[in-house]
Amino acid sequence: MAELVLSARGMSRRFGGLYANRDVSLDMHKGMLHAVLGPNGAGKSTLINLLSGDLPPSAGQILYRGEDISGWSPDKRSRAGIGRSYQRTNIFPAFTVFENCRLAAQSRAPRALRIFSKAISFADLRDAADRAIAQAGLAERRDVVAATLSHGEQRQLEIAMVLATSPSVLLLDEPLAGMGPEESQSMVALLKKLTPDHAILLVEHDMDAVFAVADVITVMVAGQVLESGPPDQIRDSVAVQEAYLGDGESDDE
Amino acid sequence: MDFSTFLIQLLNSFQYGLLLFLVASGLTLIFGIMGIINLAHGSFYMMGAYMAFSLTALSGNLLVAIVVGVALSVLIGFLLEWALFSRLYKRDHLDQVLLTYGLILIFEELRSLLVGDDVHGVPIPELLSASIQLSETLSYPVYRLFMSAVCILLAIVMYWLIRHTRLGMMIRAGSSNREMVQALGINIDLIYRIVFGLGVTLAAFAGMLAAPVSSVYPGMGNQVLIICFVVVVIGGVGSVWGALVAALLIGLADTFGKVIAPDYAGLAVYVLMAAVLLWRPEGIFRRI
Amino acid sequence: MPLARKKSRNYLPLVLLMLALFPIFGSSYYNELIGKIMIMAIFAMSLDLLVGFTGLVSFGHAAFFGVAAYSVVLLSPKYDPGNLLLVLPGAVLTGAAVAFVVGLFVLRTKGIYFIMVTLAFAQMIYFVFHDTPLGGGSDGAFLNVKPELRIGEKVLLDLNEPMQFYYIVLVLLVVAYVFLRVLLRSPLGHALAGIRSNEHRMLSLGFPVFLYKLAGFVTAGGLAGLAGFLSACQYGFVTPEILSWHQSGNVLLMVILGGMGTLNGAAIGAFAFVVLQEVFSALTKHWQLLMGVVIVTVVMVLPGGLSSLPQRLKGLLIGGGNRNG
Numbered sequence: 001m002a003e004l005v006l007s008a009r010g011m012s013r014r015f016g017g018l019y020a021n022r023d024v025s026l027d028m029h030k031g032m033l034h035a036v037l038g039p040n041g042a043g044k045s046t047l048i049n050l051l052s053g054d055l056p057p058s059a060g061q062i063l064y065r066g067e068d069i070s071g072w073s074p075d076k077r078s079r080a081g082i083g084r085s086y087q088r089t090n091i092f093p094a095f096t097v098f099e100n101c102r103l104a105a106q107s108r109a110p111r112a113l114r115i116f117s118k119a120i121s122f123a124d125l126r127d128a129a130d131r132a133i134a135q136a137g138l139a140e141r142r143d144v145v146a147a148t149l150s151h152g153e154q155r156q157l158e159i160a161m162v163l164a165t166s167p168s169v170l171l172l173d174e175p176l177a178g179m180g181p182e183e184s185q186s187m188v189a190l191l192k193k194l195t196p197d198h199a200i201l202l203v204e205h206d207m208d209a210v211f212a213v214a215d216v217i218t219v220m221v222a223g224q225v226l227e228s229g230p231p232d233q234i235r236d237s238v239a240v241q242e243a244y245l246g247d248g249e250s251d252d253e
Numbered sequence: 254m255d256f257s258t259f260l261i262q263l264l265n266s267f268q269y270g271l272l273l274f275l276v277a278s279g280l281t282l283i284f285g286i287m288g289i290i291n292l293a294h295g296s297f298y299m300m301g302a303y304m305a306f307s308l309t310a311l312s313g314n315l316l317v318a319i320v321v322g323v324a325l326s327v328l329i330g331f332l333l334e335w336a337l338f339s340r341l342y343k344r345d346h347l348d349q350v351l352l353t354y355g356l357i358l359i360f361e362e363l364r365s366l367l368v369g370d371d372v373h374g375v376p377i378p379e380l381l382s383a384s385i386q387l388s389e390t391l392s393y394p395v396y397r398l399f400m401s402a403v404c405i406l407l408a409i410v411m412y413w414l415i416r417h418t419r420l421g422m423m424i425r426a427g428s429s430n431r432e433m434v435q436a437l438g439i440n441i442d443l444i445y446r447i448v449f450g451l452g453v454t455l456a457a458f459a460g461m462l463a464a465p466v467s468s469v470y471p472g473m474g475n476q477v478l479i480i481c482f483v484v485v486v487i488g489g490v491g492s493v494w495g496a497l498v499a500a501l502l503i504g505l506a507d508t509f510g511k512v513i514a515p516d517y518a519g520l521a522v523y524v525l526m527a528a529v530l531l532w533r534p535e536g537i538f539r540r541i
Numbered sequence: 542m543p544l545a546r547k548k549s550r551n552y553l554p555l556v557l558l559m560l561a562l563f564p565i566f567g568s569s570y571y572n573e574l575i576g577k578i579m580i581m582a583i584f585a586m587s588l589d590l591l592v593g594f595t596g597l598v599s600f601g602h603a604a605f606f607g608v609a610a611y612s613v614v615l616l617s618p619k620y621d622p623g624n625l626l627l628v629l630p631g632a633v634l635t636g637a638a639v640a641f642v643v644g645l646f647v648l649r650t651k652g653i654y655f656i657m658v659t660l661a662f663a664q665m666i667y668f669v670f671h672d673t674p675l676g677g678g679s680d681g682a683f684l685n686v687k688p689e690l691r692i693g694e695k696v697l698l699d700l701n702e703p704m705q706f707y708y709i710v711l712v713l714l715v716v717a718y719v720f721l722r723v724l725l726r727s728p729l730g731h732a733l734a735g736i737r738s739n740e741h742r743m744l745s746l747g748f749p750v751f752l753y754k755l756a757g758f759v760t761a762g763g764l765a766g767l768a769g770f771l772s773a774c775q776y777g778f779v780t781p782e783i784l785s786w787h788q789s790g791n792v793l794l795m796v797i798l799g800g801m802g803t804l805n806g807a808a809i810g811a812f813a814f815v816v817l818q819e820v821f822s823a824l825t826k827h828w829q830l831l832m833g834v835v836i837v838t839v840v841m842v843l844p845g846g847l848s849s850l851p852q853r854l855k856g857l858l859i860g861g862g863n864r865n866g
Contacts, residue, residue: 052745078747090745092738103735107747111728119731165746290653340841346653347598348840351797354790355836362830479664479786482657490653519672523665527646530658534649 002029005199006051006082006169011060013046020046022223023060028169028199033191035202035210037234038220044203045087047220048171051201052084053077064169078107083167087174087203089154093147097138097157100146101129104164129164135193136160137186152183159190170200176209188213211235219243257388262508268397270504271404275459276477277484277496278411279452285491286448289338290346292353295478296360297453301326301460302469303364306373315378319461323454330453334446342445361471370471375464400462407455408497415493420447483522487529489536498537553805557715564707573775574819576707579714580771581811585795586721586804587764592793593801594725595757596737597648600656600789601663602765604643607784608666609636609766610773611676614684623688625698629770636766637759639666644758648751663789671781681780684773700774710771717764721804724760733757794836 006028013021021043028034036044049055051062053074062070069077078084092100105128106119120126133142136156141149146157159175175191176184184206191213194200204210210217211231218228219240227237234240280294301322308318337356341349377396384392415421423439460473467473484503488495503522510521529537560579564572584606591597612635617623643666647658670676687706690698700706724730732753735743744750773779782788791814799810817835821828 054745073744075744075747075749078745084745086742086745090739090742092735092742094738095734099731103731104746106728106731107743110732110748113729115724115727115729117728118726119728120726122728161742161746284653290656337837337841346656347592347797347801350598350600350656351794352837352840354794355833355840358829358833359837362827362833366827366830475786479661483661486650486654486657486661516673519668520665523661523668526658526661530646530649534654536654 002031004028005030005065006201007063008047008051009061009063011050011057011062013043013050013055014058019043019223021050021057024220024223024225026218026225026228028201030168030199031196032215033195033200033202033213034216034218035204035214036218036220037204037207037210038226041222042220043223044220045173046223048084048173048201048203052082052171078165078167081166081168082171083162083165083169084171085158085162085173085175087177089151089158091146091154091157091161094145096143096145097133097149097160098129098142100157101132101160101164102126104161105129105132105166107165128166132160132164135163135190137190152179155179156183156187159187163194168198170194170198172200172202172204174204175202176204176206184209257391260387261391261393262512264393264397264401266504266508267501268401268404268504269508270501271401271408272459272463273477273480273484273503274497274500275404275407275462276456277481277488277500278408278493279455280481281485281488281491281493281496282448283452284485285493287338287342287445289341289449290349290353291452292350292478293356293360294353294452294456294481295474295476296357297326297329297456297474298460298463298477299364299474300329300360301457302375302464302467302473303368303460304457305461305464306375306469307368309375315375315461315465319458322461323458326454326457327450329457330450331446333453334449338449339442339445357475360474364471372468372470374468377465396465400466403462407458411493420444480522483526485536486526487536489538492536492538495536495538560711561708564704569703572703572707574815576710576775578812578815579710580768580775581792581795581815582808583714583717583771584765584768584792585799585807585811586717587761587768588792589796589801589804589807590721590724590733590757590761590764592796593803593807594730594737595733595754596740597754597758598656598793599647599659599758599761600786600793601643601647601659601661602761602792603784603786603788604663604666605636605640605762605765606769606772606788606792607670607779607781608639609633609769610779610783611670611682612766613688613770613773614676614682614779617684617686617688620685622686622691622699622701625688625690625700628688629767632770632773633763633766636769637763640759640762640765641755644755644762648754648758660786660789663784664786667781667784667786670784676779676781679781681778681782683778685777687774687777706774710775713767713771717767718804718808721764729753729756798839 004027008024008026011021011024012019024043024047026034036047038044046055050057053072053076057070060070061068064077064080064082069080072080092103095103102120102125105125106122108128109122109125111117111122130142133139136159138153138156138160141153146154149157155175155178159172162170162172176187179187188209191200191202195213195215202210202214214231216228217231217234219226219234219237221243226243227234227240229237276294276298279297280291283289283291283294304322304325305315305318308321309315312318312321337352341352377394381396381399383395385395385398386392415425423444480503484496484499487502488497488499502525506521506525507518511518514521560575563575567575584602588599588602591599591602609632612632613623613628616628616631643659643662647655647662650658671679676682687700689696689700698705698709700709725734732743732748735748736750736753740750743753769783772783795810795814796807797810798813799808800806817832818828821831824831
């Protein structure tokens with residue numbers, strides 16, 4: 001069995017009287033891509049926010065390599081190796097692609113006290129940034145200001161920034177949203193390439209992509225886990241078909 | 254401190270807190286609903302006090318002065334909203350800070366040009382000039398009780414206005430979603446004008462009410478403004494209820510701070526704010 | 542900004558040369574005025590680090606300036622010159638230390654709260670000096686003799702000498718400018734720019750944002766302290782007014798007038814403000830009225846400050862000010 005990296009145990013999140021996540025448990029292993037499916041409002045984004053620390057859980061535990069990190073701040077989790085991307089593009093619009101990624105890499109090696117050296121003089125950070133840019137397929141757009149990228153390219157940059165932080169866990173919130181078919185294909189290829197070295201959680205609406213890359217699929221409905229298992233099991237599950245697959249396959253946000 | 258002294262201090266703190274609430278509620282409404290930070294809010298308080306002074310001198314009657322002053326304040330509020338603030342809704346807070354800072358300078362100098370830089374007193378109306386005897390040596394002025402009563406009345410009216418009227422409903426909706434309200438065909442520009450006018454009038458009215466007690470002096474607006482910021486920070490931006498609680502707390506801290514440690518009384522309020530910031534950086538209450 | 546480079550840097554040597562040669566031709570009145578502008582330029586640049594480069598709109602920056610100015614008086618002997626090597630670092634450290642303590646509180650808030658809370662904390666410090674005998678109460682205190690640098694019997698630098706003082710201010714302005722330029726291109730500078738651009742993402746990338754902001758806040762406080770030190774030495778007395786919120790408002794004005802996020806802009810803003818103040822107060826004792834009108838006009842007509850003027854002139858034909866876009 002692969003190494004267990006991150007797991008949620010009975011995790012819940014309430015907003016007022018409403019449960020956005022209720023008693024959710026799931027495991028993420030190194031070398032496996034764990035996809036989360038569910039209709040809109042099923043609590044998929046909340047799940048990612050809980051795992052990344054953007055939201056504190058109301059109940060339950062989050063374990064990272066056996067340690068309870070439920071109380072950790074988002075930056076502490078990120079430094080520990082839990083990287084995330086956002087559903088809505090969340091970049092530094094005025095910076096170039098390179099600077100977006102270089103700054104991301106800098107978070108691993110803050111060097112805040114070296115105020116007399118140039119930020120761009122650190123070769124390791126430059127290399128990490130360029131590696132991430134190449135991986136995400138943005139090498140040709142390296143020196144373009146992020147705000148002027150196309151929507152699909154901004155989605156790629158979103159991933160490149162996470163990669164530049166060399167995470168061991170990747171929490172990806174709809175990375176394919178708004179991408180053209182070609183871009184989607186290369187992103188799927190990238191996900192496949194990344195899987196061996198990372199534990200990946202993928203929230204995604206694109207069924208074809210999910211079934212193509214996922215090792216495990218969890219289906220959520222109304223904040224709760226409906227079923228979890230390998231793709232074949234999910235595809236054949238009556239409960240899943242009734243609750244979810246039946247009503248329109250890829251509804252957009 | 255014997256009991257009657259304590260009672261007097263308690264009443265004073267209550268009265269001061271309620272007065273602060275009047276000013277601060279206008280500030281918090283204007284921010285909460287319109288998203289405007291208004292540094293010139295204290296100037297409206299100052300303006301009110303000077304109107305009370307000038308108009309009382311003209312008419313010989315504070316009540317007449319207040320009625321005329323309120324009408325003038327509404328007018329001033331509408332005018333300012335129309336001429337300046339309505340053009341700033343989409344802009345950065347920084348522009349709002351700058352504009353209202355400029356307005357403070359203008360208002361202060363206009364005050365200096367029109368009325369001068371002297372300290373003035375405003376006579377208490379005869380009807381309310383009596384005092385209630387608490388003990389052989391201590392008494393409490395009726396006018397201060399009157400002030401508190403008026404403030405409480407206004408607080409109730411405001412609560413009712415926001416909770417139970419159509420206008421209040423639109424105001425609450427406007428504070429949560431400007432685009433949606435507009436899409437529903439409600440005239441958001443009018444609502445903003447009314448809210449701004451209301452905020453200005455509340456501050457000016459508080460100034461008029463306070464004039465006989467606090468006297469009228471240059472710089473009185475800025476002093477009140479900063480305390481009101483503390484009220485809003487403690488109470489939570491946009492929360493009228495929070496403003497009330499915070500204002501009363503500050504009244505207590507300030508009044509009893511003066512009794513306990515007179516040299517450091519000015520600081521008590523800020524210490525309270527620092528404590529709240531540590532405990533709840535977003536203020537005690539969040540929204541309306 | 543690490544990315545948007547300005548060509549205007551080419552003019553700097555010329556400006557520097559003019560400043561260096563100015564006292565040869567200028568009268569003592571103008572020397573003092575230029576000295577004041579340079580001091581305010583340091584002050585404005587220190588605030589620009591927060592407002593323009595980190596996105597923290599502080600309305601209480603006078604607190605660090607003022608506290609440092611007071612520290613000069615408190616650290617100097619009453620009738621003898623203070624030791625420059627003690628008083629100058631003392632003032633800078635005082636500004637930084639107060640900024641550290643205040644920063645621990647105010648940096649817990651954001652946006653509009655931050656504006657109000659910085660103002661309130663500055664006012665609290667104002668009251669400390671206004672209401673307690675610490676710095677002479679509301680009357681303020683005199684710096685009877687200004688500091689000097691002496692080795693043995695030999696006085697190397699004497700701030701009581703106007704000429705020496707002028708050049709010390711000029712040198713320190715250059716030092717502050719170069720220091721900020723270097724800082725801004727360092728990893729810390731880039732991180733601050735990231736916080737300005739997208740604080741949330743910085744956090745999720747793993748930056749301890751609070752500590753970075755605190756570092757920026759303390760640095761700005763220390764530099765404001767440098768300006769406060771020079772100001773105390775220039776005038777020879779301190780009053781609570783240098784801590785007042787008008788002072789905070791004025792320096793914010795300089796930063797915004799000149800155009801935020803460019804150190805040169807902060808210096809230009811300081812120049813424009815002090816000159817306007819000088820011209821207006823020569824016209825009338827109600828000079829603040831004119832200043833207010835200028836401010837309101839700039840905001841209404843020129844969003845983005847004086848630095849946006851050239852661009853605005855270009856786009857004049859397109860027409861302006863539509864509300865509810």
